[in-house]
Amino acid sequence: MIGIFDSGIGGMTVARAVEQLLPGYPLIYFGDIARTPYGTKSPETIIDYSLRNTDFLLKKGASLIIIACNTASSVATDRLRQEFQVPIIEVVTPAAEKAITRTKTGRIGIIGTRATVKSDIYNRIITGRHPEFKVFSQACPLLVPLVEEGWINKRETKMIIRRYLHPLQTNQIDTLVLGCTHYPLLKELIQARIGRHVHLIDSSVEAARYLQKLLQEQPDLVQKSDEQSVEHTYYVSDLTDSAQHVAAEIFGRPMELHHV
Amino acid sequence: MIGIFDSGIGGMTVARAVEQLLPGYPLIYFGDIARTPYGTKSPETIIDYSLRNTDFLLKKGASLIIIACNTASSVATDRLRQEFQVPIIEVVTPAAEKAITRTKTGRIGIIGTRATVKSDIYNRIITGRHPEFKVFSQACPLLVPLVEEGWINKRETKMIIRRYLHPLQTNQIDTLVLGCTHYPLLKELIQARIGRHVHLIDSSVEAARYLQKLLQEQPDLVQKSDEQSVEHTYYVSDLTDSAQHVAAEIFGRPMELHHV
Numbered sequence A, B: 001m002i003g004i005f006d007s008g009i010g011g012m013t014v015a016r017a018v019e020q021l022l023p024g025y026p027l028i029y030f031g032d033i034a035r036t037p038y039g040t041k042s043p044e045t046i047i048d049y050s051l052r053n054t055d056f057l058l059k060k061g062a063s064l065i066i067i068a069c070n071t072a073s074s075v076a077t078d079r080l081r082q083e084f085q086v087p088i089i090e091v092v093t094p095a096a097e098k099a100i101t102r103t104k105t106g107r108i109g110i111i112g113t114r115a116t117v118k119s120d121i122y123n124r125i126i127t128g129r130h131p132e133f134k135v136f137s138q139a140c141p142l143l144v145p146l147v148e149e150g151w152i153n154k155r156e157t158k159m160i161i162r163r164y165l166h167p168l169q170t171n172q173i174d175t176l177v178l179g180c181t182h183y184p185l186l187k188e189l190i191q192a193r194i195g196r197h198v199h200l201i202d203s204s205v206e207a208a209r210y211l212q213k214l215l216q217e218q219p220d221l222v223q224k225s226d227e228q229s230v231e232h233t234y235y236v237s238d239l240t241d242s243a244q245h246v247a248a249e250i251f252g253r254p255m256e257l258h259h260v
Helices: A012-021 A043-059 A070-083 A093-104 A116-120 A121-129 A143-148 A155-170 A183-194 A205-219 A240-253 B010-020 B043-059 B070-083 B094-100 B113-121 B120-131 B142-149 B153-168 B183-194 B203-217 B239-251
Strands: A001-004 A029-030 A065-069 A088-090 A106-112 A133-141 A173-180 A199-202 A232-236 B002-006 B027-031 B063-067 B088-090 B107-112 B134-139 B175-178 B199-202 B232-234 B257-259
Touching: A001 A012, A001 A043, A012 A029, A012 A205, A012 A232, A029 A043, A043 A065, A043 A070, A043 A116, A065 A070, A065 A205, A070 A088, A070 A093, A070 A106, A088 A205, A093 A121, A093 A173, A093 A199, A093 A205, A106 A116, A106 A121, A106 A155, A106 A183, A116 A121, A116 A133, A121 A133, A133 A155, A143 A155, A143 A183, A143 A240, A155 A183, A155 B134, A155 B153, A155 B183, A173 A183, A173 A205, A183 A199, A183 A240, A183 B257, A199 A205, A205 B094, A205 B232, B002 B010, B002 B043, B010 B027, B010 B203, B010 B232, B010 B239, B027 B043, B043 B063, B043 B070, B063 B070, B063 B153, B063 B203, B070 B088, B070 B094, B070 B107, B088 B203, B094 B120, B094 B175, B094 B203, B107 B120, B107 B153, B107 B183, B113 B120, B113 B134, B120 B134, B134 B153, B142 B153, B142 B183, B142 B239, B153 B183, B175 B183, B175 B203, B183 B199, B183 B239, B199 B203, B239 B257
Parallel strands: A001 A029, A001 A065, A029 A232, A065 A088, A106 A133, A106 A173, A173 A199, B002 B027, B002 B063, B027 B232, B063 B088, B107 B134, B107 B175, B175 B199, B232 B257
Antiparallel strands: none
């Protein structure tokens, strides 16, 4: 079973991409809504929560874990790999690698939570492989609450996006990584603001593609089931109206969320 | 010792008011930054966290508890009073009572988190005593993240405040309760928008005044200490840069926060 965890519901963009690319695989999701958001918290706290989330998914039968949260991927991956024997997939490296292959000018922008940007992980991966590339990072802490409020098309959201993207435009990036699993919901606004000439990288889709490739190489990592009877189960640590609303927005259908 | 807890740092506006009104009393504060915010979470989760926070403060020697968070006051007060023998003071009733005495037209506005507004507690207290009064409530869930980002004077914050206050203006309120301990930091913007003819009630200040009166009547509830050597200790469940920044903003001085 594929186990996926996130600080809340944003990681469901990863689950949706996995459902679409790998429809025959059973999937279990855990969204830590009771302690959301992670992006404003300290590394120690994020690591502690990530250990508990992984433990929960393994006990439910997961044989592979996706950290569907850029913040947790940035600060907790090493620790999870030390603690657990199963494959741990994170959402940062696939997105960073995609950005490397797509950029023509070597000027790459990253947007994410404060914790992700502070971890400097995208910059380290990208310039570690291409020291001549320039990485420009911008923390966008208000975008998560705006998405969770469903303020996708509000004027204030557009203004806040403009404010956040302005330094990246000044730096003439040609590729922009959506380094937070909430941001695909704002993709249209971000693309319109940054300009059509900038290539957007969706970390949720790239993580799903990475898993697809891994399962082609090592099919035994997760047991496939019949596409008709495949089970996808969504657990949350708290159940709120707005969580159900955003989950339905992501999947384009009402979602059954199980409160644990 | 006076024990104060909050979902994070907003409740420090209550602690500051207590420091100013009751300078001779030892005080211990707990801000649950690791699980902030409460206002978007479910009542069960908020009650669970409130029980743990109270337990922490009592173990540290508190003899009286202030729930310095409108959300927790709205949903967890009854349960805390069942579980614990010490006096439990909440921030809703003093603010509601003040609004009752200040309104001339009987048209009162309430702004707060989604959980506070959904609990309907202000309406129940006010119309329970004055059935002829009209209470208009507005959830303002984005104001907490805006304050925590320090976006106090940004144009987008003003626009979002305008959007939230618009229905209250239409309803011609003459009194507005700042029903969230973060909102005093936005008092100027809110007053400017709603108009000088509307009386603002600060739930943080009213809770401190209520405690002052209670201690005049029952001085034995908390042991006073020497004003020079009085101890005020601030604990947090997570330590972040922005928390330290907002704490300093509230008190007008750098604050020592202890991570537990």
